[in-house]
Amino acid sequence: MPAVIPKHIIRYGAHPEKIFFEADRLYDGVLLNANTVAYSTRGIAEFLVQHHNKPFCIDPLTHSFGHSPVHIAKSDKDDTIVVRSAFVSLAEHYGEPVSSTIGKRGLTPKDFQKSEIVRGFCERVIDFQKGIIAQQMSEDGADKYIELKDHMPWVVMAPYFYMNSSTFSFWLDLNRKFIDLSLSLETKLPVFGYILISKDAFFDDSLRNQLTDNYLRTEAPGFMLWIESFSEHDATRSELEKYRDFVSKMSVAGKKLISLYGGYFSIILQKFGLYGVTHGPGYGEERDVTPVGGGLPKPKFYFPSLHDRLQYREVLFAIRKRAQLTTTSEYYRDVCDCACCKKVIDDDISNFRKYGESKSGIRRDGISFEYQTTRAKNLNTTHYLLNKDMEFKFVADKSISALKDDLDESLEKYQGMFDLERLGHLKNWSDALS
Secondary structure, three states: OOOOOOOEEEEEOOHHHHHHHOOHHHOOEEEEEHHHHHHOHHHHHHHHHHOOOOOEEEEOOHHHHHOOHHHHEEEOOOOOEEEOHHHHHHHHHHOOOHHHHOOOOOOOHHHHOOHHHHHHHHHHHHHHHHHHHHHHHHHHOHHHOOOHHHHOOOOEEOOOOOEOOOOHHHHHHHHHHHHHHHHHHOOOOOEEEEEEEEHHHHOOHHHHHHHHHHHOOOOOOEEEEEEEOOOOOOOOHHHHHHHHHHHHHHHHOOOEEEEOOOOHHHHHHHHHOOOEEEEOOOOOOOOOOOOOOOOOOOOOEEEOOOOEEEOHHHHHHHHHHHOOOOOHHHHHHHOOOOHHHHHHHOOOHHHHHHHHOEEEEEOOOOOEEEEEOHHHHHHHHHHHHHHHHHHHHHHHHOOHHHHHHHHHHHHHHHHHOOOHHHHHHHHHHHHHOO
């Protein structure tokens, strides 16, 4: 295992987001999507050279070839369904059985009945993660200027496919086989298993116990966890407790578990053994499994004490009408005093409107709409990243009891500013930490 394994990881979704990675102090590592790496290898390599002090890894996205092809395709001008170029490039790297099925159907366990197919697939998925960046850096001559460790990911991930309640029994054993075989093939870098599971399957006690018992028998030092469509804000106390207990069980067994789409509750679960948390720049605390590599959500204002992204207008109403904040000192006390807010607000609270700056447009069907300006998007994202960094540091310095007290105090304090439907998750989180 490498000396440094990142705990706060940001997913690099698209090249326009690279400006948000310039402040290296706000995160520990970078997670890249394999389709982006395959399609834009040179651009990704150049980005990693610029941030060679940050460990990186690549999500192989093998699950994308197990769904209907429509989820990795687009419609041509004549309505022909065409697989996106990035996934075509990725399929070329992965070979069979992806090569012969891409664009026709999703893969099934029957495609992996032959041992040589399973072995070859695992080899190519691992080789892609290990070698594609190093090869590009070598071609560009960048390897002359940075150390060998900066060419390589800090971890490689075994191939994986999506499990829900109806497909769990089909994929569980094969996903386990991918992990075991990948461990035997790769001896220099850590090999993590990857758990991609639907919310209903994960919170089914019987299925979760099967998953846990099966995966803990592997020699994998850790796992990536993606519970599909799991919102920490909408979760029940029971769901949060089951998530907490799963984290604890993995930790007790010595497994490093990293949440791939996690929010503040996941950050708190580091106190129960969750090793790391991943999110995007300004979004990505929950995600559906399809479409794969979909568009980016609209930016929202992150309200620090609620640990939630809210519509700008909702926050504006709360500040002006309900809390009646009229001075900058009140704003810094009750909303946020991060460096971004201090620069935006300055000495005039009306400058808060910069977070909601928008323009009007007309759709092709003639309907008008509003969209946020690039400046507003950048401000909201910077504000979000600063607060995420503060959350990691705050949790690290506090006891579980102190974290519970902080949630309880926020619930009490902000009932005059927001309705209970906006605050209920704070109580669920606090109760689930008991």
